Amino acid sequence: MQLRGVVVDVSDAKTVNTQYGESDLCEVTFKPEGGVAEPVTATLWGKWAETADYLEPGMEVAVYDPDEREYQGETQYSVGGDSTLVVEPDFLVDVTDVRSWVQCPRMYYLNKIGGTDHAYPVVKGTIVHEVFGDLLRGRDLDEAIDDHVDDAGLDLGLLGRDAEEVRQEVRDHASAIEGWLQQGLLTEEDEWRSEMTLVSERFGMKGRADAVRRGMPVELKTGKNTKRDPRFQDKIQAACYALILEERNGEAPDTGTLLYTKNAAVERTEESGDLSPAKEFSINGGLLNFVVRTRNEIAAMEYDASVPTGYEADARCEYCFEQDTCMVVSGRLDQESKAGKIGSAIPEEEREYFDRFYQAIEQERRAVHREYAKLWDQTPQERADDDRALVDLEPAGQTQLDDGQWELRAKGTTAVSKIREGDLALASDGNPITGAAELCRIERLDEDEVIVTSDEPVELRRLDVYPSEIGTDRMLTALHDAVLTRPPEQKDVLFGRREPEFAEVTETFVDNNAAQNEAVQLAVGAEDFALVHGPPGTGKTYTLAQVVRACVARGDQVLLSAFTNRAVDNCLEALEDQGFEDVVRVGTESGVRDDMQAYRLDTAGDPDECVSQLEDAAVVAATTASCSSRIMRTQEFDTAVVDEAGQLTEPGTLAATARADRFVLVGDHQQLPPVVSSEKANEVLGQSLFERLIDEYPDASVLLDRQYRMAQRIQAFSSREFYDNQLRPATGEVAAQRIGDLPDVDPEALPENLRDGAAFVDPDGSAEGNTNPTEAAEVARVVSEYVDAGLDPSDIGVIAPYRAQVAEISKHVPESVAVDTVDRFQGSSKEVIVVSFTATGSLDGPIFEDYRRINVALTRAKKALVLVGDADALATDEVYGRMVEWAR
Numbered sequence: 001m002q003l004r005g006v007v008v009d010v011s012d013a014k015t016v017n018t019q020y021g022e023s024d025l026c027e028v029t030f031k032p033e034g035g036v037a038e039p040v041t042a043t044l045w046g047k048w049a050e051t052a053d054y055l056e057p058g059m060e061v062a063v064y065d066p067d068e069r070e071y072q073g074e075t076q077y078s079v080g081g082d083s084t085l086v087v088e089p090d091f092l093v094d095v096t097d098v099r100s101w102v103q104c105p106r107m108y109y110l111n112k113i114g115g116t117d118h119a120y121p122v123v124k125g126t127i128v129h130e131v132f133g134d135l136l137r138g139r140d141l142d143e144a145i146d147d148h149v150d151d152a153g154l155d156l157g158l159l160g161r162d163a164e165e166v167r168q169e170v171r172d173h174a175s176a177i178e179g180w181l182q183q184g185l186l187t188e189e190d191e192w193r194s195e196m197t198l199v200s201e202r203f204g205m206k207g208r209a210d211a212v213r214r215g216m217p218v219e220l221k222t223g224k225n226t227k228r229d230p231r232f233q234d235k236i237q238a239a240c241y242a243l244i245l246e247e248r249n250g251e252a253p254d255t256g257t258l259l260y261t262k263n264a265a266v267e268r269t270e271e272s273g274d275l276s277p278a279k280e281f282s283i284n285g286g287l288l289n290f291v292v293r294t295r296n297e298i299a300a301m302e303y304d305a306s307v308p309t310g311y312e313a314d315a316r317c318e319y320c321f322e323q324d325t326c327m328v329v330s331g332r333l334d335q336e337s338k339a340g341k342i343g344s345a346i347p348e349e350e351r352e353y354f355d356r357f358y359q360a361i362e363q364e365r366r367a368v369h370r371e372y373a374k375l376w377d378q379t380p381q382e383r384a385d386d387d388r389a390l391v392d393l394e395p396a397g398q399t400q401l402d403d404g405q406w407e408l409r410a411k412g413t414t415a416v417s418k419i420r421e422g423d424l425a426l427a428s429d430g431n432p433i434t435g436a437a438e439l440c441r442i443e444r445l446d447e448d449e450v451i452v453t454s455d456e457p458v459e460l461r462r463l464d465v466y467p468s469e470i471g472t473d474r475m476l477t478a479l480h481d482a483v484l485t486r487p488p489e490q491k492d493v494l495f496g497r498r499e500p501e502f503a504e505v506t507e508t509f510v511d512n513n514a515a516q517n518e519a520v521q522l523a524v525g526a527e528d529f530a531l532v533h534g535p536p537g538t539g540k541t542y543t544l545a546q547v548v549r550a551c552v553a554r555g556d557q558v559l560l561s562a563f564t565n566r567a568v569d570n571c572l573e574a575l576e577d578q579g580f581e582d583v584v585r586v587g588t589e590s591g592v593r594d595d596m597q598a599y600r601l602d603t604a605g606d607p608d609e610c611v612s613q614l615e616d617a618a619v620v621a622a623t624t625a626s627c628s629s630r631i632m633r634t635q636e637f638d639t640a641v642v643d644e645a646g647q648l649t650e651p652g653t654l655a656a657t658a659r660a661d662r663f664v665l666v667g668d669h670q671q672l673p674p675v676v677s678s679e680k681a682n683e684v685l686g687q688s689l690f691e692r693l694i695d696e697y698p699d700a701s702v703l704l705d706r707q708y709r710m711a712q713r714i715q716a717f718s719s720r721e722f723y724d725n726q727l728r729p730a731t732g733e734v735a736a737q738r739i740g741d742l743p744d745v746d747p748e749a750l751p752e753n754l755r756d757g758a759a760f761v762d763p764d765g766s767a768e769g770n771t772n773p774t775e776a777a778e779v780a781r782v783v784s785e786y787v788d789a790g791l792d793p794s795d796i797g798v799i800a801p802y803r804a805q806v807a808e809i810s811k812h813v814p815e816s817v818a819v820d821t822v823d824r825f826q827g828s829s830k831e832v833i834v835v836s837f838t839a840t841g842s843l844d845g846p847i848f849e850d851y852r853r854i855n856v857a858l859t860r861a862k863k864a865l866v867l868v869g870d871a872d873a874l875a876t877d878e879v880y881g882r883m884v885e886w887a888r
């Protein structure tokens with residue numbers, strides 16, 4: 001039995017006398033069915049009555065298996081005994097967060113905003129965990145240690161550690177694991193599995209268990225513990241996994257195990273107490289209920305993103321390693337804290353800014369949680385239709401690789417989804433929540449084959465987009481770093497306390513384009529920041545490369561960054577084209593383009609060599625998300641140069657700018673804005689720092705006004721609507737280019753309307769959901785006209801608003817025609833572009849939400865642009881109406 005609804009009233013807790021003695025209770029009234037059904041009341045008994053302390057009207061609750069009693073014609077529900085109450089069940093609390101909350105709620109908050117510092121215990125802990133996983137997968141111990149210590153080369157180098165010493169230390173820890181494993185292997189029915197990704201729909205929790213043995217959770221701790229019992233917070237962590245395992249398997253594990261690996265490394269002569277590494281404890285209903293209530297406290301606090309003070313639990317500050325950090329953060333943000341505050345608070349406008357962005361980022365986190373909920377709320381078919389899953393895959397085998405990982409294969413697929421090669425995804429046997437599921441990396445995904453790698457094998461029948469909070473976590477870290485750690489004088493310009501300053505620079509950097517030259521001069525002379533506004537095809541990336549080179553020439557170490565890996569690699573290509581190669585590219589092998597692999601920072605190998613690679617490079621290139629990684633946070637640069645800055649949220653940009661003394665942002669706020677999932681968060685995160693600064697300090701920017709891409713006829717509309725008529729073709733050739741300039745193309749073979757630079761075609765189709773088959777057929781016809789006239793299909797691009805229409809069109813055009821959504825076309829161009837608007841009747845759909853999307857779509861073509869759509873529907877909007885008039 002399950003009840004779920006929105007709370008309308010919570011009574012205070014009170015103590016009553018019952019036939020069993022005194023007991024606390026409180027009453028919660030909630031409206032089921034999302035707040036529309038008649039209210040029901042549940043009485044919470046005993047410890048559950050404590051929920052009254054934090055439960056508020058508006059929050060959602062789920063009650064599982066309540067006691068039901070009919071009384072005077074009404075049903076009364078009570079929670080106690082075997083029933084549970086879950087607050088805000090859609091908020092997915094991470095298991096490690098429950099653990100740190102039990103230690104101290106304030107610690108939970110500090111971890112959240114400050115990220116994890118680059119520290120040896122963390123790095124060592126990761127290595128030991130990896131070795132543990134390898135041992136469970138049957139790998140040779142020494143090989144595993146050698147490999148993982150080698151992989152951590154850069155981490156260890158940055159911490160000044162010697163690889164051999166670390167190997168020795170890890171070996172000591174591993175001996176604890178080995179000994180324990182040997183014991184385990186003595187019994188025949190022993191059954192182990194490493195790292196298990198667990199998501200709980202029922203309890204609103206997720207996490208990754210280190211291991212599960214005979215269905216019981218095992219957690220590894222690299223600390224020591226000479227008591228007989230595991231530490232309380234460690235027990236809680238294992239109990240969280242037990243709770244989720246119960247949900248999956250229908251039976252609660254009754255024992256949890258903690259492995260304190262350092263116990264094997266201490267000298268018996270120096271330590272007394274219980275030195276055995278493995279500590280078992282029994283898991284009972286009371287402990288599991290405690291876990292649920294603790295999880296509820298977190299979810300309730302996150303309901304309105306409030307900040308814990310530390311008083312919520314009885315943590316003892318005097319024994320806490322984080323006491324200093326805690327007091328400093330509390331002081332700077334002027335927050336109430338159990339540990340107290342030191343230092344002076346940052347100015348009020350900075351605190352207000354911090355809070356505003358903190359709230360928005362947390363809203364965005366909820367949007368990520370809603371994505372998780374779709375894993376169980378949507379049927380497989382709905383997920384597939386939503387492009388979030390590839391379903392009904394046919395398994396084609398699995399092989400264990402040399403490093404112990406598994407390669408899982410399925411037959412190829414032509415189905416469309418958001419999943420791309422290089423992504424982390426959830427592989428499952430068909431049900432990612434209750435079935436066998438594993439996190440995996442997509443190695444290959446095309447019509448011939450699907451290949452993924454994972455820690456444990458599963459039958460590869462389904463792949464799901466795996467929502468990740470890493471983006472929100474990194475934004476919080478960037479916000480923390482930029483507001484709490486940068487010197488006040490650097491923040492002045494961000495908070496409007498002073499105008500940005502510029503030194504005069506007269507050197508000529510670009511001799512054929514005055515605006516580009518001015519932009520480089522402004523950027524080089526900037527004491528604080530400079531903004532380069534580059535409309536489509538105006539040489540943003542070219543100018544950015546000039547800026548980077550000029551900064552390096554005067555002795556700067558430059559951080560080069562952009563939102564996507566693709567954009568970072570494009571910048572490297574521009575630098576390479578200009579003969580500059582003193583670059584290190586930070587990124588994973590699958591993230592970096594093949595031809596840029598040579599620049600990739602080797603994070604494995606000799607620690608000192610790894611570090612000098614990073615620290616000696618004149619230019620370090622990384623995505624903005626990796627600028628907030630543990631490794632990059634150890635680095636400081638003279639100048640940060642950020643490309644496609646119009647597409648970055650403000651904290652996204654701060655991730656790069658907080659690592660440098662000054663910064664240069666290159667972008668175009670008239671093209672795609674940042675992608676923000678939550679509508680509410682979008683009010684704050686939807687405007688890029690680039691756009692805000694260009695509004696506030698127009699004099700700190702230069703507009704690149706010559707474009708090298710489009711024929712005059714094509715650029716006219718965009719220039720008029722979006723750039724105040726300031727955009728011009730850079731040369732006469734650019735302006736006058738025609739489809740007939742291309743080799744082997746005979747313009748005479750084209751119908752007359754397609755010979756002109758821009759055309760509008762109305763096929764009179766009608767939309768069916770997110771597709772418009774008649775329009776798709778018309779697009780295919782236009783494409784074939786160009787191909788028949790001699791155009792190479794790879795010179796043609798087709799843009800459609802929905803993936804469904806993209807798929808529909810793809811079926812009817814040659815494979816080498818690039819068909820995609822606007823978002824995927826930003827930054828690229830083609831000789832001929834065909835845009836399918838898909839809509840009929842009224843204009844709704846992503847392409848119409850924001851005029852900037854249409855600006856991007858219309859500015860991808862060099863020589864010919866064909867718009868295919870319903871003229872009447874488009875005419876209902878002024879801008880689109882003008883567009884149709886112009887194209888006709």
Ligand SMILES: Nc1ncnc2c1ncn2[C@@H]1O[C@H](COP(=O)(O)OP(=O)(O)OP(=O)(O)O)[C@@H](O)[C@H]1O
Binds near residue numbers: 538542709826829
């Ligand atoms: N000053 C210049 N002299 C000659 N060619 C140039 C100059 N500036 C840019 N170009 C050329 O113009 C083309 C477009 O430049 P680039 O790719 O840098 O444009 P962009 O503004 O980054 O484009 P997008 O709008 O797609 O982001 C490139 O081929 C580049 O080499």
